[in-house]
Amino acid sequence: MTKQRTLQYQLKQAGNKIRRLLLLIARQKEAYTIQGALLQLSELASHISDMADFYPAIHKMVSEQLHAENFYVVLYDADTEHYQLQYFSDEKDQQLITSIPDNAFSRGLTGYVARYQRPLLCDEEEFDELVRSGEIEAQGSPSAHWMGIPLCRGEKIIGVMAIQSYDSQYRYNEQDLKLFSSIGSHTVIALDRVKSRELLESTVKERTLQLQETNDFLQKEIRERIHGEKLQAALYKISELTASSQDMQTFYQAIHKVLCNFMAAENCYIALLNTDGTKLTFPFYVDQFSPAAFDRPLSRGFTEYVIRCAEARLINPEQASLLVEQGEIRRGMSGTTELEKAARHSKSWLGAPLKIDQKVIGVVAVQSYVDGYHYSEQELTILRFVSQHIAVAIQRKLAAEKQKQHQEELERKVFESTRELRQTNLFLRLQVEERKKAEQKLFYDANHDVLTGLANRQMFLQQLKQQFLLNKRQPQTGMALLFLDLDRFKLINDTLGHHIGDAFLIESSKRLLSAIREHDVAARFGGDEFVIMLLNLQSEQDAEEIAQRIIDKFRQPFVLENNSVNSGISIGIAPFSTDYHHADAMLRDADAAMYHAKALGRGRYVTFESGMRDQMLKALGAN
Incomplete structure (x- = not known):
């Protein structure tokens, strides 16, 4: 009898151990299932870069773990309270969903989960009770069982993920909900990673396209230079600058910038004659050895030579020596002005006259101090063209200043001639205002x-x-x-x-x-x-x-x-x-x-x- 009791006790203990082992096995299986799903999620997030591929992959992964033939994802913007359907796969309502507006989800089970921010298991009886209580509205085909979870980024809800079954024989349980919730929490992380990668790849593609377009443009510009079209574009730019209404200093700087694209124009200046033709002024002057040039009387420099000739001149060392012998210019230690010293040391000099009505008013010039560098006839042609536009701009500015003076003089005369009339009008206006006040006072006193x-x-x-x-x-x-x-x-x-x-x-x-x-x-x-x-x-x-x-x-x-x-x-x-x-x-x-x-x-x-x-x-x- 004692042996029988001992055997029964041992059998009972063995049964308890078996049940505990089965429970541990079930938990281990559940943990393994969750771990496998999360690893699969991580793998999806690491290689998918298009949101159009991400949601079907999530659906496939969930279907491998749960009964999820009918699956959808809705994202929610809490700031605008706007719902947006991202993915929908359903055996009954696949065609119907196209005619339902996104915000209709706010009135269904999706909106209910979003409002309360907690997972939901819902069968037909619970669904009917929620409809009767006014919490939700019936939408689409009725399901036998529905399971949905909120998608949250920290404390902020960003959407809802749900699966449903139309088979009354299949019901989701708490273990399914736990697995689905674990998948949902990591889906948000994967979603953010895929979106970031999608944005990054889109940015890379856009930037690559921009670089390609830039490269194509540069290649085209090189071809245009080879075919001589760069010169035409630059001359058009000069014409455009001349027609603009910018101030003269800005105009000079822009012209200088254009010149630098065609020749060694780091050293450039514009010299203008004063009204009586006895002095030179320098409204624009850039030189690597001399920071500025001051007004000076006329002498025997390159500038004065071009003014006398009224023609553009290219002066290299050989031509300079010849001009000295002819007495046209004076070079050497006798020069006293900054411009003379600069001209004396230049290795190549290029100048063109500025003409208004066939009268020379100044010179535009460039010069180089580099041994062996000589300006060409093509560069002389460019400078000659530039000089014409500079002269036109100066003429326009002088005309504008003259017009302004005439306008100011006219306004002054009109002001003087109408002063008495203004005073009379002011006196009459004051009288009218006084009379109005008197009439208003009389009316007030009378009433x-x-x-x-x-x-x-x-x-x-x-x-x-x-x-x-x-x-x-x-x-x-x-x-x-x-x-x-x-x-x-x-x-x-x-x-x-x-x-x-x-x-x-x-x-x-x-x-x-x-x-x-x-x-x-x-x-x-x-x-x-x-x-x-x-x-x-x-x-x-x-x-x-x-x-x-x-x-x-x-x-x-x-x-x-x-x-x-x-x-x-x-x-x-x-x-x-x-x-x-x-x-x-x-x-x-x-x-x-x-x-x-x-x-x-x-x-x-x-x-x-x-x-x-x-x-x-x-x-x-x-x-």
């Missing part, structure tokens, strides 16, 4: 109370008639009149003096304006009587609320020149009615209501009723 600045009776009655006619046509726009009378005004005025009474009226008008709305109209009818026209009322209660607000403000003491004065106000209200035929009738009834308020004890408001008119008529008859 406003002088003391309070409120509208006076005349202006108020005019506005009342206009508003009354408008309300007759559009009765729905509520309107009412308030007739107001200050309590104890006569006592204040007689006891404290007229100046206190005036101050009391001014302060009263301010309190009235502070109690009414901006579009309401307040007026002083004279003495201590005021009238207010209330517009755009919703009901009679609005008028009563405003009247009560006015009464509350007038219950506060008035401080007038250190005198605290208590007063009040009585208000009669006449709401607009279609029974009224004239605006005067409204004003009359508001007045009657005001007197009724005074009769009841002052400091209150009363809304007009038809019986009040009869009471007033009886009172008038008794008097």
